[in-house]
Amino acid sequence: MTTEYSGKGDPARSLALLWRTSEKPSRKGKPELNVDRIVRAAIAVADEEGLQALSMRRVAERLGVGTMSLYTYVPGKPELLDVMLDTVYGETDRPADVTGGWRDRLRHIARENWALYLRHPWLLQVASNRPVLGPNVTAKYEYELRAIDGIGLTDIEMDSVLTLVTDFVHGSARGAVDVARAEQATGLSDEQWWAAHAPxxxxxxxxxxYPVATRVGQAAGEAHQSAYDPDHAFEFGLERILDGVEALVRD
Structure with a gap:
């Protein structure tokens, strides 16, 4: 599986693209191009064909223009990837008020991130330990921190709690995507695969x-109709994390 890294591009050029501080107008007589249109085409390529298919040439083909015309607006693939990341992170729903307290606010954040990964599985192939400092990523971080601001945590604890939740979602989403890909690759659902292997x-x-493994494995298999249910694992794990945060808040 292809792994890409955010923040590989020229910092000045990436930031100019992310914040649209130096976007060039379309040239007269050429197809109407701009950064937003190029980025949307790139996201579509990654969504439909996978991150391994993403290239400046493939994006140009999708837009019906020459590859070199893209470089008028985007310096290269590393900078394009940074803007793609910032763009899709802008999709998460951020209601002004989620009733029910901080647990419900964190649940909403976790489920929005979960849904984002399932819409754009290629996000799981991008190592983003060097964050994209774009407007959407910054606004997302601000919103998610506000969910736990004022509940009794220090600033470091707030950042750590948010990292714990988002890292958990990332790992859980990878499991869900792997299940979907296995079904696509084999043509069998988990239920069908286990039925074939049961005899x-x-x-x-x-x-x-192996009395305990047999008993528990059978109970889980009957409950989930497979060895692993990504939705159940996500919801179960999320609640246990929230229990842990609640204990931290009480200390």
Whole structure:
């Protein structure tokens, strides 16, 4: 699987693109191009074909223009990727008021991030430990911090709690995407795969040697109709994290 890294481009050029401080107008007689249109085309390529298919040439083909014409607006693929990230992070819903207190606010944030990864699975292939300092990423961070501002945490604890939640969502989403990709690659759902393998597993199962694994595995399989249910794992894990944050707040 291809891994890309945010922040690889020229910092000055990336920031100029992210904040649109030096966008060039379309040239007369040429197809109407601008940064937003190029970025939307790039996101569509990544959504439909995967991050490995993303290139300046492929984006130009999608737009029906020459590859070199893109460089009038975007210096290169690294800077384009930074703007793609900032653009999709602007999609998360940020209502002014989520009733129910900080737990409900964090639930909403977690579910919005979960949905974002499922809409754009290529996000899981971008290592973003060097954050994209664009307007949408900055606004998203501000909004998510406000969800836990004033509940009794220090500033460092607030940042750490938010990182804990978003890292958990990232890992959970990867599991969900892997399940979907396995079904696409094999043509079998998890339920169908287990049904096909059940007769063979029954022959080798040793309830005497592995009594707990057999009991728990059977109970989980019956409950989820598979060995792993990504939606259940996400919701269960999220609630346990919120329990931990609540204990931290009470200390």
């Amino acid at each position: 063979f597993l029954a022959r080798i199962a040793d309830t005497t040697r």
